[in-house]
Amino acid sequence: MKEKNLTIPIMIVSIAIPLAVAFLILGPATKINFGFNTGNLPLFHAILNSSTAILLLASLYFIKNKRINAHKTANLIAVVLSSIFLISYVIYHSSNPSVKYGDMNHDGILAADEKIRAGSLRYVYYFILSSHIILSGIIIPFVLFTLQRAFQKRFADHKKLARITWPIWFYVAVTGVIVYVMISPFYA
Numbered sequence: 001m002k003e004k005n006l007t008i009p010i011m012i013v014s015i016a017i018p019l020a021v022a023f024l025i026l027g028p029a030t031k032i033n034f035g036f037n038t039g040n041l042p043l044f045h046a047i048l049n050s051s052t053a054i055l056l057l058a059s060l061y062f063i064k065n066k067r068i069n070a071h072k073t074a075n076l077i078a079v080v081l082s083s084i085f086l087i088s089y090v091i092y093h094s095s096n097p098s099v100k101y102g103d104m105n106h107d108g109i110l111a112a113d114e115k116i117r118a119g120s121l122r123y124v125y126y127f128i129l130s131s132h133i134i135l136s137g138i139i140i141p142f143v144l145f146t147l148q149r150a151f152q153k154r155f156a157d158h159k160k161l162a163r164i165t166w167p168i169w170f171y172v173a174v175t176g177v178i179v180y181v182m183i184s185p186f187y188a
Helices: 007-026 041-064 068-095 112-118 121-151 155-186
Strands: none
Touching: 007 068, 007 121, 041 068, 041 155, 068 121, 112 121, 121 155
16 A cells, blocks of 8 residues: 655645744734633643643653553644644634733733843743744644654654654643743733
């Protein structure tokens, strides 16, 4: 049976997702009303990210102990949770204004006194956030190509690519939680 080449669909998805997310964040200020409170979604996102990080650790443990089915299950659940995260993230950012680190009065403007109170931790937050955002866009094709190689039973290629994919994906999951913990005091 001939294997399907999914390179083009994977690349389309890998480009479309970051572009859509960037448009939502940088695009029109008009926000969508979904008919339910989306304000608590960042906590949900942190839960999804922490669960993904735990599953990735479990996946690594399982593969090192030759528990292939458990490894596969952990990774597939991590992909599902990451997909749910993405959908929820889009819903949140299309229905809520961006939150600025240090904005204590929740007016969307970071005043001079708020900058002073936020201090140098603001720069740490923006460094972590920036690396998280950049790598979350980069990880998409890595995850999809790593999965494709596993499903095609190209395990040597899968393993080689997973050695790059796993640490980036784990970093994105963990920093997603860190970003939430750091920004959560500034949610209205």
